[in-house]
Amino acid sequence: MNLSSREIVFLTSKSRPVFSIAKTNLFLLANLLMVVCCGVIFQHQAIFGSIVLESLIFLTTLAWTSLQGSSIGEILSLRLPSIPSLKAVGVTLIVVAAGIYVASFLDQLSRFCLQNRVPFPEVEISTPQSIPQYLWVLFALAAMPAIAEEALFRGFILKSYRTYLSTGKAVFISSLFFSMAHLSINNFWTPFILGVIYGWLVSSFDSIFLGVLGHLLNNGLALTLLYLIPNFGRQRLVTLNDLIIQFPPFVIAGLMILMLILRYKPGIERGAEKPGRLGAVLCHWSTWLLFMVFAFFAVISLAGLRFN
Numbered sequence: 001m002n003l004s005s006r007e008i009v010f011l012t013s014k015s016r017p018v019f020s021i022a023k024t025n026l027f028l029l030a031n032l033l034m035v036v037c038c039g040v041i042f043q044h045q046a047i048f049g050s051i052v053l054e055s056l057i058f059l060t061t062l063a064w065t066s067l068q069g070s071s072i073g074e075i076l077s078l079r080l081p082s083i084p085s086l087k088a089v090g091v092t093l094i095v096v097a098a099g100i101y102v103a104s105f106l107d108q109l110s111r112f113c114l115q116n117r118v119p120f121p122e123v124e125i126s127t128p129q130s131i132p133q134y135l136w137v138l139f140a141l142a143a144m145p146a147i148a149e150e151a152l153f154r155g156f157i158l159k160s161y162r163t164y165l166s167t168g169k170a171v172f173i174s175s176l177f178f179s180m181a182h183l184s185i186n187n188f189w190t191p192f193i194l195g196v197i198y199g200w201l202v203s204s205f206d207s208i209f210l211g212v213l214g215h216l217l218n219n220g221l222a223l224t225l226l227y228l229i230p231n232f233g234r235q236r237l238v239t240l241n242d243l244i245i246q247f248p249p250f251v252i253a254g255l256m257i258l259m260l261i262l263r264y265k266p267g268i269e270r271g272a273e274k275p276g277r278l279g280a281v282l283c284h285w286s287t288w289l290l291f292m293v294f295a296f297f298a299v300i301s302l303a304g305l306r307f308n
Contacts, residue, residue: 171199
């Protein structure tokens, strides 16, 4: 089958379905529209809205995977890590902790460059007032997103693109889409950097459970700090002094991530190199459609409106 800009497909084996950039991206677009609809409908019911949305994302991902003729267990990598579990968990905790710091620094750098040019809306976060409420919020805003979003991005999206692109390129494009799916220009770097780390963990150790663990760690840590520290979620102006103080730990955390990625690189590059070109994906009409949707809601986000 010839590759074209209109429909790019790749057949990995007789037992695997044909991969289509258009079908994969349009399914993601449908999920983005679902995020917007739930954000509007449950604008004043964030906890319940999150439960509904993440349930829909998870169920539609399973359904779409089955309709494509793929094995759910294979696509979602529903297996324990391929190296001793404690070692894999330890690597996950270290690299995610370092990734949180790296992403936070890049977010602050971006904010420092833009804060005098564009308005950054205050993020509304409900602070848990009791331990039962904290546990409920942890379930709705940490556990459920970790399971549903990892199934979509590190399961279906990443595995689909890995049938066409090399692992590194597939991790990059799935992480880019993961960041764009947050539909916010002031929350771009954190999901992108962490998306790369989650994708690397899942690809390297061949288990989506590590991606779920990393995702849960990031969301759970933020909610725990919000519960323990008053006004933790309040935004303030970023100063040059803030960036200077945080730069050395940022470099150390970045080097730590790089060392771990290089240490387990053979796991990422497992299998034959795929012939697909990243440029063909980025220039595909369905990818541009996703870019336009993100650009629209990024502008909306800067205007102070929230849809997710």
